Amino acid sequence: MNVVNTIEQSVIQTENLQFYYGTHHALKNINLKFEEKRITALIGPSGCGKSTFLRTMNRMNDLIPGVKTEGAIWIGKENITDSSIDPVELRKKVGMVFQHASVFPFSIYENIAYGPRIHGERNKKVLDEIVEENLRAAALWDEVKDQLDQSATGLSGGQQQRLTIARTLATKPEILLMDEPTSALDPISTAKVEELIQTLKEHYTIIIVTHNMQQAARIADFTAFFLNGEVKEYGQTATIFSNPLFSETKEYIAGKFG
Amino acid sequence: MHKELSQKSDYNLQVSPISKGEYMMAKMIKETEHPLYRKSNKMRMERFGKGLTFLSVALAAAITAAILFLVFSKGLSTFIMNDGSVKDFFTGTTWNPAEVNSLGKPIIGALPFLVGSLAVTGISALLSAPLAIGAAIFMSEIAPKTGKRIMQPVIELLVGIPSVVYGFIGLTVVVPFLRDLFPGSGFGIAAGTIVLSVMILPTVTSLALDAIQAVPRSLREASLALGSTRWQMICEVVLKTAKPGLMMAVIFGMARAFGEALAVQMVIGNAAVIPHSLFEPASTLTSILTMGMGYTVMGQIENNALWSLALVLLLMSLFFTITVRMIGKGKSS
Ligand SMILES: Nc1ncnc2c1ncn2[C@@H]1O[C@H](COP(=O)(O)OP(=O)(O)OP(=O)(O)O)[C@@H](O)[C@H]1O
Numbered sequence: 001m002n003v004v005n006t007i008e009q010s011v012i013q014t015e016n017l018q019f020y021y022g023t024h025h026a027l028k029n030i031n032l033k034f035e036e037k038r039i040t041a042l043i044g045p046s047g048c049g050k051s052t053f054l055r056t057m058n059r060m061n062d063l064i065p066g067v068k069t070e071g072a073i074w075i076g077k078e079n080i081t082d083s084s085i086d087p088v089e090l091r092k093k094v095g096m097v098f099q100h101a102s103v104f105p106f107s108i109y110e111n112i113a114y115g116p117r118i119h120g121e122r123n124k125k126v127l128d129e130i131v132e133e134n135l136r137a138a139a140l141w142d143e144v145k146d147q148l149d150q151s152a153t154g155l156s157g158g159q160q161q162r163l164t165i166a167r168t169l170a171t172k173p174e175i176l177l178m179d180e181p182t183s184a185l186d187p188i189s190t191a192k193v194e195e196l197i198q199t200l201k202e203h204y205t206i207i208i209v210t211h212n213m214q215q216a217a218r219i220a221d222f223t224a225f226f227l228n229g230e231v232k233e234y235g236q237t238a239t240i241f242s243n244p245l246f247s248e249t250k251e252y253i254a255g256k257f258g
Numbered sequence: 259m260h261k262e263l264s265q266k267s268d269y270n271l272q273v274s275p276i277s278k279g280e281y282m283m284a285k286m287i288k289e290t291e292h293p294l295y296r297k298s299n300k301m302r303m304e305r306f307g308k309g310l311t312f313l314s315v316a317l318a319a320a321i322t323a324a325i326l327f328l329v330f331s332k333g334l335s336t337f338i339m340n341d342g343s344v345k346d347f348f349t350g351t352t353w354n355p356a357e358v359n360s361l362g363k364p365i366i367g368a369l370p371f372l373v374g375s376l377a378v379t380g381i382s383a384l385l386s387a388p389l390a391i392g393a394a395i396f397m398s399e400i401a402p403k404t405g406k407r408i409m410q411p412v413i414e415l416l417v418g419i420p421s422v423v424y425g426f427i428g429l430t431v432v433v434p435f436l437r438d439l440f441p442g443s444g445f446g447i448a449a450g451t452i453v454l455s456v457m458i459l460p461t462v463t464s465l466a467l468d469a470i471q472a473v474p475r476s477l478r479e480a481s482l483a484l485g486s487t488r489w490q491m492i493c494e495v496v497l498k499t500a501k502p503g504l505m506m507a508v509i510f511g512m513a514r515a516f517g518e519a520l521a522v523q524m525v526i527g528n529a530a531v532i533p534h535s536l537f538e539p540a541s542t543l544t545s546i547l548t549m550g551m552g553y554t555v556m557g558q559i560e561n562n563a564l565w566s567l568a569l570v571l572l573l574m575s576l577f578f579t580i581t582v583r584m585i586g587k588g589k590s591s
């Protein structure tokens with residue numbers, strides 16, 4: 001493993017992170033630092049633990065019975081693996097976008113307003129503003145502004161994915177976790193979502209799982225290569241792609257396995 | 259395969275005297291059609307199966323049509339043959355089909371039964387819906403393990419209990435209980451409602467459970483990932499998404515309650531009047547129908563009047579079915 005020390009300021013840092021599904025050791029001694037307001041891509045073959053890692057960061061794995069987490073994940077000064085941390089509060093700060101756009105079968109408006117509402121925002125005017133602001137942030141406003149009260153399930157796949165991004169942004173997270181957000185999308189929608197992700201990096205720290213090497217190369221500042229539950233290599237994307245330390249990294253990027 | 263075929267053809271040649279040319283033709287056809295020929299055995303089976311299923315469908319449809327025809331023709335004859343007034347039927351409060359009123363029309367005021375049926379159905383739906391949905395939430399969201407291991411078998415058992423047993427329990431437990439607590443004999447809408455809500459509870463619960471479990475996991479995860487509590491997720495996402503299914507569950511329960519005869523008849527008191535309270539004897543369409551059936555003669559006005567009640571029951575159940583279907587359609591689109 002190779003932690004590149006050019007990372008100066010880090011909001012998120014994992015420390016000897018271990019994760020088990022029952023007896024299955026899915027994450028082995030992960031030590032990673034993520035820099036603030038940067039995009040970090042997680043790549044690696046299927047089943048190597050990328051999603052598992054992402055889901056430890058907002059404690060979504062807590063929902064699965066029989067799992068165990070060891071080590072620490074520091075976000076700022078807090079170790080979020082600590083049992084005293086309230087996962088509900090944590091998830092407001094650490095938003096997540098899933099592979100398959102899971103829009104609620106409500107109106108577009110209600111989808112965005114959902115997060116703020118459950119966090120106590122009742123003022124209609126404020127909600128209106130939040131909806132517009134986040135739809136704009138997700139580059140969806142112009143496409144849907146005349147149909148806010150229509151069901152979100154009627155949108156195209158790409159629009160739905162941008163809607164779920166907007167919905168996540170509406171809870172004002174600091175960190176965005178994205179698990180293969182474009183793998184179910186066509187090239188044009190993918191390009192739009194990628195463009196969106198790049199604009200979001202101005203305000204958010206983004207960790208994105210992708211199977212698309214070009215995508216990682218295009219948008220990520222840093223890339224971590226996962227292999228069999230371990231981080232095999234981690235560094236600036238340009239370095240990882242042009243000059244990897246390990247032959248496995250090179251072969252994976254070249255598409256020789258995965 | 260080829261050998262077997264030519265042998266067969268030779269055999270054909272032996273039994274039927276045909277010319278060499280014909281034989282060659284037959285052989286060619288047989289040879290080219292050979293794979294098709296083998297398939298046609300299957301096709302015959304398939305045709306047979308199709309025919310058989312078609313016959314069953316046709317039979318079922320014919321029986322349904324016959325029942326509908328019978329109920330409609332008998333039910334309408336009260337108004338057509340016996341000169342009964344439709345208005346009296348729906349607004350009159352006295353039920354005495356054997357007699358005629360001052361206008362010479364039979365006295366067929368079915369309003370008390372309509373009120374009784376609607377009251378027991380509506381109130382038992384109001385009672386059982388929250389209980390059933392609560393139980394379904396518990397089983398699917400709060401304690402799925404206990405739910406699967408204990409509640410599910412219990413519910414399946416409850417669904418299977420014959421309605422006469424529910425009625426009997428109502429008669430021995432609910433009626434005396436109500437008699438002690440409230441003025442009156444204990445028989446009445448309240449007793450009928452309690453028995454019916456318990457009776458439809460398992461059905462509604464298991465249908466509500468299906469509806470809730472059909473809400474995709476991805477939606478639950480999306481809600482939690484947005485920082486909702488589990489409770490917020492249940493109320494705001496799961497129940498909202500499952501709403502059409504939950505409504506269907508309740509309507510199924512109502513249809514069952516509306517059509518139930520035996521259990522209701524045992525506890526409602528069977529007085530052909532509109533009761534002034536929930537604790538006075540009353541009656542429903544079904545109870546008056548089962549009570550009267552044995553004492554009337556086919557073709558007479560008393561009998562026809564009962565068919566009219568049956569027609570109302572049938573139309574109501576049709577209404578329930580159509581409502582459920584429409585909700586289902588809305589859900590899928
Ligand atoms: N809920 C679960 N219970 C048990 N084992 C699991 C569970 N989820 C994942 N695993 C196992 O953990 C390992 C890592 O899975 P994970 O989903 O994190 O892989 P991934 O890198 O995201 O793969 P992919 O690229 O296919 O999404 C796999 O071996 C998988 O079988």
Ligand SMILES: [Mg+2]
Nearest residue numbers: 050051052179
């Ligand atoms: Mg994954």
